[in-house]
Amino acid sequence: MEEWRFLELEFPSDPAMNLAIDEAILNSILEGCVLPTLRFWRNDRSVIVGRFQRICDEVDLDLCAKEGISIVRRMSGGGTVYQDLGNLNYTIVLTDEHKLIKGLGITESYKVLCSWLQRALKFMGLNPEFKPPGNILINGKKVSGSAQLRRRGGVLHHGTLLVNADLNLMKKVLKAWRDDYKGGVIASINMPVTNLVNELEVEIDLNELKEVLKWSFEEMFSVKLIDGKLTSSEKFIAEKLYKERYSRDSWNFSR
Template identity: 30%
Template sequence: MLLIYNEKTNPYFNLAMEEYFLKNTTEDLFLLWRNESAIIVGKNQNTLSEINYEYVKEHDIKVVRRQSGGGAVFHDLGNICFTFIACNNNHFSDFKRFTMPIVDALKGLGVNAEFSGRNDLLIDGQKFSGNAQYNYKDRVMHHGTLLFSSEINDVSAALKVKPIKFEGKSVKSVKSRVTNISEHLKEPMTVLEFKDYLMDFIAKTDKDSKMYTMTDEDIANIEKLVEEKYSTWEWNYGNSPKFALSNELKYPGGNVEFNLNVEKGIIKDIKFFGDFFGKEDVSFIEEKLTGVKHSEEGIKEALKDVNINDYFLNATVDVLVDGIMGVK
């Protein structure tokens, strides 16, 4: 088994790295890595319905879609991510096979961790690890999170969705009580000391394991995948399942209700209702926004030459952007 100790913390790079090694290697691999603040959403999720859009925007948190299913998770530098890539051999959905080495490593530190339910690891009934899998041809990729010293309040705030009505068939995240591994250690460790310990432990479980350092060619290919896929709006937002969004916003000119349908990240139709005033008919704005990307940039570009005050008295483009993006 090849062991990769990755020190890069860019979430776009790290998610692309997983796909690259899954699709371009034949050996078994084990990877350890960390992300700077980011939300990683499952392949089948509606990104906007999983995140606190205002919080994510204010704190400049990257949002990245992964290849595997399951729910959205928050990453920061206090969280360690691990990835196993192996020949399938009917191991898809066998979460316990890939998580037991982690459980054993923690027991070596005196932490009573256990596998629970479908894909979680717990300490004293509290979750510290969520896991997901993705199958590609005859290969399976299993990856998971390990909350070590994460900012739990940030986890909660970033994933706390406000009461906006999203309707669709996307997979919803299940919120759980969470804990950090560091709170259960008998002797204190830093997150990087724990990462080193974990790599050493996994190495000792496989006598044929050896460290692998990414080559310049590996990195160049991963960066290409970042540019073409993982850093793009199309993958991270546009790939969301079809959904309907309704929102209501109060501004100095009155109340506006926003109702829209979005498919593959594109506004298919939109209607405005409310007690606002305007000298021009809002149907013009509705037509301007039909077929536009459901993003701040897309909306602003479509309305850049429009005097919003003519349609929504005392409003600005920012008021419409907030309402259409689901901000209260």
């Protein structure tokens, strides 16, 4: 059975470091230094902007400043999202030659790399629906979204699961929810959203949820998740990316 590295590594109070770690893992995969990787992590109250979006089109900057909400630009494309400790994020990093996605187009790869999450939600008694490019809906409402970064044969697929997020604050912070929202060249998609806790109508233990998700990943892809750590090289690269990109206004407010 194929082995994958599993990382439960997060810096909730520092979304910039979380994104730097994701990119460092991608670099490591490209060098052939580590196993394909699944990572779970969370951000505290923050807005994560798509690579090609204009912040002023997407985010209420004054409200973010007032509420102490961090704003960080990611390397992957797609729309702007609000996150807090009620979100559980995941990252999948592999090469485009991996058997899971080899020969697939981008749309098809999204479907495959979201399928384990769909399986987990079905196991919980829900009826999830995959909606391209990378969303999962329950009863017509978005509970998960994802984005990809592709570089020289490497694929970084990361997404979020709305577990018990502050949806009211999200709708205030993100301009996509406003009637006068126009967006830019890359506009965020406004669709109804829901939390997993609302759909299950029970309290959710985060550790138990993670175990179900890990089980589903292993079963769906016939792999074994092995607890791991960042390599010394990944730590070095993450620190470098953090200092030179993700923590800098010149990057985060570049558009």
